[in-house]
Amino acid sequence: MTYASLMFSHSRKLRNAHNILRHEPAVLARFFSKDTNISSDKGHDLLRSHQCGYVHGTRDGGSNFPMGGIFKISSLGELKGNSSRTAMKMAVPMAGLGSKKAFSCLQVSPRRGRRGFSTDSGLPPHQEIGMPSLSPTMTEGNIARWLKKEGDKISPGEVLCEVETDKATVEMECMEEGYLAKIVQWDGAKEIKVGEVIAITVEEEDDIAKFKDYTPSKSAADGVKGSPDGTPPKKEVAEPVSCPESISSKADEIPRGDDRIFMSPLARKLAEDHNVPLSSIKGTGPEGRIVKADIEDYLASSSKGVSTPVSKAKDATVQTLDYSDLPISQIRKITASRLLLSKQTIPHYYLTVDTCVDKLMGLRSELNSLQEASGGKRLSVNDLVIKAAALALRKVPQCNSSWMNDYIRQYHNVNINIAVQTENGLFVPVIRDADKKGLSKISEEVKHLAQKAKDNSLKPEDYEGGTFTVSNLGGPFGIKQFCAIINPPQAAILAVGSAEKRVIPGVGPDQYQFGSFMSVTLSCDHRVIDGAIGAEFLKAFKGYIENPQSMLL
Numbered sequence: 001m002t003y004a005s006l007m008f009s010h011s012r013k014l015r016n017a018h019n020i021l022r023h024e025p026a027v028l029a030r031f032f033s034k035d036t037n038i039s040s041d042k043g044h045d046l047l048r049s050h051q052c053g054y055v056h057g058t059r060d061g062g063s064n065f066p067m068g069g070i071f072k073i074s075s076l077g078e079l080k081g082n083s084s085r086t087a088m089k090m091a092v093p094m095a096g097l098g099s100k101k102a103f104s105c106l107q108v109s110p111r112r113g114r115r116g117f118s119t120d121s122g123l124p125p126h127q128e129i130g131m132p133s134l135s136p137t138m139t140e141g142n143i144a145r146w147l148k149k150e151g152d153k154i155s156p157g158e159v160l161c162e163v164e165t166d167k168a169t170v171e172m173e174c175m176e177e178g179y180l181a182k183i184v185q186w187d188g189a190k191e192i193k194v195g196e197v198i199a200i201t202v203e204e205e206d207d208i209a210k211f212k213d214y215t216p217s218k219s220a221a222d223g224v225k226g227s228p229d230g231t232p233p234k235k236e237v238a239e240p241v242s243c244p245e246s247i248s249s250k251a252d253e254i255p256r257g258d259d260r261i262f263m264s265p266l267a268r269k270l271a272e273d274h275n276v277p278l279s280s281i282k283g284t285g286p287e288g289r290i291v292k293a294d295i296e297d298y299l300a301s302s303s304k305g306v307s308t309p310v311s312k313a314k315d316a317t318v319q320t321l322d323y324s325d326l327p328i329s330q331i332r333k334i335t336a337s338r339l340l341l342s343k344q345t346i347p348h349y350y351l352t353v354d355t356c357v358d359k360l361m362g363l364r365s366e367l368n369s370l371q372e373a374s375g376g377k378r379l380s381v382n383d384l385v386i387k388a389a390a391l392a393l394r395k396v397p398q399c400n401s402s403w404m405n406d407y408i409r410q411y412h413n414v415n416i417n418i419a420v421q422t423e424n425g426l427f428v429p430v431i432r433d434a435d436k437k438g439l440s441k442i443s444e445e446v447k448h449l450a451q452k453a454k455d456n457s458l459k460p461e462d463y464e465g466g467t468f469t470v471s472n473l474g475g476p477f478g479i480k481q482f483c484a485i486i487n488p489p490q491a492a493i494l495a496v497g498s499a500e501k502r503v504i505p506g507v508g509p510d511q512y513q514f515g516s517f518m519s520v521t522l523s524c525d526h527r528v529i530d531g532a533i534g535a536e537f538l539k540a541f542k543g544y545i546e547n548p549q550s551m552l553l
Contacts, residue, residue, distance in 0.1 A: 124207040126181065128216065129199040131192045134163060134170045135460050137338070141165050142330055143189040143198065148180050151208055154201065161198075166334030167427075168458040178203045181211040191330075263290035270295045331425040342488045346403075347526040350483050353538045354517045355545040357499050360384055361516065363548045367439065376440055382418075382472045383443040385496055385520075387551050388544035389470055390414045390434035396537040400467050402489040403527045417466035417487060418446060420453040427453035428487060430466040439551075466490065474498030474518065481519040491528035492537075495521040518545070 131141055144162035148154060154174045163172050182200040185192055192198060197216040202208060261278050263271070267290050271278055274295075281298055283290035360381070368378045393400040393414045401410045414435040417428040429449035431442060452458050469487045473479035474497040484495040497519040504515045520541070524534045544551050 122210075123214070124202060124204065124210060126207070126211065127176070127178070127201045128197045129160070129201060130195045131185075131198055132163070132172060133194045134165045134172075135167050136464070137334060138165050138167075138194060140191050140193050140330070142192065143185050143187055144169050145187045146183060150180055150183055152180050153205075154178055154180055164330050166330050167460065167463055168331070169456050170459065176201070179205050179208055181208045182214050184216055261290065262288065264292060267292045267295050274299055329424055331427075335426055338488060339485050342486050346486050346488065348483075348486060348523055349526050349531070349534075350521050350523055351531070351534045351538055352481065352519060352521040353542055354519050355542045357381070357516050357518045357545060360545055360548045361499075371440070377443055377447065379439055379443050380446075381475055381499075382470075382496070383439055383446060384548060384551070385472065385494075385545070386416050386418065386431060386434055386442055386446070386470055387437075387439055388541055388548075389468065389494055390416055391544055391551060392537050392540035393468055394435045395540045396533065398533045399492050399524075399529055399537045401491050401528050402467075403491060403525055404489075408528055411467040413465075413467065415465050415467045417463070417469040417490075418449070419469065419471040419484075420450050422454045422456070424456050427458060427463065428466065428469060429453055429458060429462050430464070432465065469493040470496065472496040481521060483521050484523050486523050486525055491525040492534070493523045494541075495523065497521075 134141070142164040144164045146161045147159050148161070154160065155177050156174055158174045159171045160174055160180070161172050162169050178201045180199060181202045183198075184200065185196075185198040189198075200211050200214060202211070262285075263278070263283065264285065270276075270292060271290075276295055276298055278290065281290055281294050282288075283294055285291040285294075364379055364381065364384060370376075371378055397410055400414060401408050413433060416431045416434040418431065420427045420429060429452070431437070431445050431449075434442060437445075449458070449462060452462060466487070468490060469484075469492075471484045471493060473482060473495070478498045480500065481497040482495050484493045486493050499516045499518040501514050502517050504513050506512050520538070522534055522538055524531075529537075
């Protein structure tokens with residue numbers, strides 16, 4: 001069997017290689033077989049082509065290099081078809097030198113794209129740009145818009161397009177210099193799998209026209225594609241459902257003498273419960289199948305004394321509802337799947353405590369007066385809650401942990417995620433090292449991240465790495481008390497309700513006073529946080545809320 005080695009061709013990065021190594025010819029080879037072996041045994045000579053950059057070789061137990069040098073090839077990755085680009089280093093001994101000089105090809109991440117080569121199809125060297133994985137949980141993404149057009153020149157660091165991930169809209173940058181030859185997935189393309197081809201780039205401008213009618217392989221083109229003008233693809237028109245008369249005619253042709261009566265499981269159970277003779281019922285379902293409505297019509301007719309059941313087709317206009325189908329964004333889809341996984345796999349339990357916030361409100365008023373005098377921004381109750389939660393986590397670090405199946409990971413950093421509701425869905429940006437930051441700094445970061453969330457411009461570093469989450473529906477919406485779902489892989493989330501006035505009994509029998517109380521509920525993962533540990537956290541949190549001066553120490 002013959003194994004052919006195909007070299008990089010027309011690469012601007014290797015164009016001057018013969019000038020550097022003019023004393024000895026350089027041969028660059030890419031092997032498609034992982035067991036390909038190069039030795040100095042007697043075999044066939046390699047045929048070299050300096051102009052085209054190809055090297056052809058055969059393997060019959062060995063290969064002979066006429067240049068007198070031994071070529072060492074070390075593969076940094078395994079080439080599988082055309083799915084990734086393998087980086088190789090070739091060391092070429094120089095004449096008269098005791099050391100070896102080596103250079104390497106540029107490595108391209110499999111998430112970004114893969115290199116194509118000239119084949120029998122006549123296509124020049126090109127690179128297939130795949131949908132990148134821009135977050136740990138991302139499995140598919142959408143193309144928001146292209147910032148480059150077909151035929152544009154691209155350089156490393158330039159933004160190619162905007163990709164809508166499961167968290168935010170992220171800019172995708174170029175990795176190499178070249179030209180954008182073909183856009184496969186246009187503006188508005190939805191649910192593109194990670195790694196699926198979205199564009200083609202070439203190194204030479206003259207090669208752009210050759211990709212006008214280029215179509216990626218079937219395995220790379222299974223995703224939903226957008227159109228060049230950004231309009232969604234046309235939906236196939238469903239065939240009209242046959243009328244009840246035609247269905248009934250088909251049902252008459254179904255043989256019933258061999259006890260083969262077709263019916264739905266629900267209809268069968270209903271018939272068995274009421275001892276309904278199935279042979280006297282005419283099905284109105286697909287292909288004459290007996291459905292639940294047929295059994296119900298028979299029972300209704302029997303109760304009125306009608307000997308023969310009459311199946312009626314319900315008036316379609318009665319069941320018509322006025323509704324609108326809203327598209328699901330990628331962010332909402334991923335959030336839904338993660339919350340479903342959390343509720344199904346994490347054993348939640350809930351602890352609620354009421355905290356008096358009179359002193360907290362008084363301290364906030366004093367601090368806001370100082371902030372206004374110095375030109376700073378006003379503090380919110382949520383800023384004080386975040387600070388109190390961070391300090392309580394530092395005092396009870398067991399709640400600042402994650403379940404890792406084989407062990408519990410306890411974090412030394414207190415990074416608080418804050419839930420922010422936007423038109424695009426729910427975001428949870430993170431305040432890092434909240435226990436070490438002042439109230440003014442926390443307030444500034446919360447406002448900045450909340451605005452970025454509303455603008456759908458959060459980056460992965462803005463929401464990754466959280467160890468605990470605070471969700472406040474009391475201040476903005478007036479919710480008294482609620483139970484939040486844990487944000488995996490975290491082990492707890494604090495749900496904050498609104499403050500309300502309550503009557504407090506005084507010292508004497510006829511004495512009373514008023515106080516403001518805020519309800520908070522801690523949702524805990526029972527695998528990580530036992531009930532007593534969760535109670536210790538709430539005790540510490542309540543202490544900081546009811547004595548807010550202690551947070552300033």
